[in-house]
Amino acid sequence: MSRPTLQSLAAELSLSRQTISNALNRPEVVRPDTLERVLAAIESSGYRPSALGKALRSQRSHTIGLRLRPVVDGINGAVLDRFLHALTEAAQAHGYRVTLFTADTLEEEIDRFEDLYRVSSIDACALIETFVDDPRPELLAKIGIPTVAFGRPWGSTTSTHHWVDIDGLAGTRAAATWFRESGHTRIGYLGWPAGSGLGDDRRAGWRAACHDLPGADDLDLSFEDGMAEGFAGAGTLLARGATAVVCGSDSLAIGAMSEFRIAFPEAHPLPVVGYDDTPVAAALGLSSVHQPVEEAAQHCVRVLMSLLAGEPDAQPRELLLTPTLVKRAFTPML
């Protein structure tokens, strides 16, 4: 009644463990008629080789660890949601699984990673939400855990770990350029306060496209993330004569949108662009910068696979993907 094993199958067929094992892993060394007999028995018994046995023998748990962040924001959380899904899917395609854990602090996260690794529960780990001078990649490297980060090393870190990121600068630059090409000359920016890496990068994209426009500096505003903040910021921008606005997040953009729609009721699409292309943005008809998160996740898995195969240079250490601008017709609703 209990699940069949190599041993039990072997006994049933009057063969040895190894022959059964070979039938699955190296069929060419097994005599054809034996092979057929074995495969038939495997089929009918529903035998599946134990992942635990394999793991113990190979010292590979085929598992990638990931710290699940506490839920902060339902809007921007959607990107990490997509990443988690894509990572799971990509890992699955390589016979790997994603295991989650939670941690309250950074130290605890590292400890937990180390512990999971040391007890052979995970083979590798994925980092998300990297920040300025993030010490984690280096700490994990010191421990010796194969690691990949979704998010580049912001700040002055001179680390050499593997990472994938999405070129935020290119995204906001594309948005601002779109507005310029449409004839706008007063294009505002609404983003997070300086110092966040991610936010600075996005702001730099707008600046790259607009720095030569007269009075551009007056149209660069910083706010914490949130719809209310976007609403307020848009008000200021409109008062200063802005006719379009690029935002560092969809939250800000949604807020800005409701101000702009009053100022430019006829505009289609509305001269507001968000960032992340969240489902809410799509629902509201907000143009937004779409991040190729699935590609990023796939690359993360590729990197980890090559690290685990002992070929750290099989994949580029750094990969910067380009986002795309999704132009939407505003859905007149709010």
Add this chain to the structure above:
Amino acid sequence: MSRPTLQSLAAELSLSRQTISNALNRPEVVRPDTLERVLAAIESSGYRPSALGKALRSQRSHTIGLRLRPVVDGINGAVLDRFLHALTEAAQAHGYRVTLFTADTLEEEIDRFEDLYRVSSIDACALIETFVDDPRPELLAKIGIPTVAFGRPWGSTTSTHHWVDIDGLAGTRAAATWFRESGHTRIGYLGWPAGSGLGDDRRAGWRAACHDLPGADDLDLSFEDGMAEGFAGAGTLLARGATAVVCGSDSLAIGAMSEFRIAFPEAHPLPVVGYDDTPVAAALGLSSVHQPVEEAAQHCVRVLMSLLAGEPDAQPRELLLTPTLVKRAFTPML
């Protein structure tokens, strides 16, 4: 250089594996001075018992499997996000981990669960998003996998599996009752079309509180989920004289909110209640029904632990938790 094992530690101390093992698991059978010596060695070597070795021996992977749904909606997805986090945390407290997988179809989900279980990758599974006549609990029970569902068995199923759910009826009833007590007599309902279990339950709560009000039936509208739909629905309700509205989701409520705010600019809080208490609702100052998701997740883990301990009746087979109504002052923004 490689990680220490019972064997290597034993050799180093001129003791046997078992004594090291006993020092950790049954310290009372080890002579005090030996114990001290062993613990010191464990400490200094940084030995951690291999989860793989333990798992193979005990035939327990200490892992709970969960299918990660494709991201559908950034707003309502937040509830499942919270659940995932809470489940991971609760499992962690019991020495268990949560492993994810993806599947495109229902059949694939079951197959994947079965496979993971058969290869000993998971000990148990958690189901989310149960639907009318959901066959999964029964199928998994037939396979013999310890299972708990977050979501009751909707429809005519007479299943006897373990589940936890949140009393949607109580939530919307509380919302509608709140309006009645505030003097409203024309309270509308905006929810999903009949047939979704979850949606029907929530609608029933409003009905329970309002069925005796004249003309209540005219104020009961069905829409697919979405902000635009909520906006449209609210328009109809206002035209029919509604002065307050209970919604089956925050998406609908956000849409409804922007209509109601024009009709009742002075109302504080705004006479709109959403469902799920998502971060967006909180940011907008939308009153909403808060689900005790963390408690639900904790109960899920408790159930699985008792199932794995062979005590299926240690926990109630069915648990219905009561949500709470969060009353918010509307943030005048949109």
Add this chain to the structure above:
DNA sequence: ATGTTCGATTTGAACGATCAAACTATCGAA
């Protein structure tokens, strides 16, 4: 007839842990 070679299969050992049983001193009682 004897040794060589090769294909097919089996055996032993290992991965790292724990249960169960066996062993070895040490002590007290007969």
Add this chain to the structure above:
DNA sequence: TTCGATAGTTTGATCGTTCAAATCGAACAT
């Protein structure tokens, strides 16, 4: 002195797999 009980420790077997080496039988060459 001898036996039994007891505390402390060791050995063997097991969980399910795979690598490496050994074995077996048959075909072939000398």
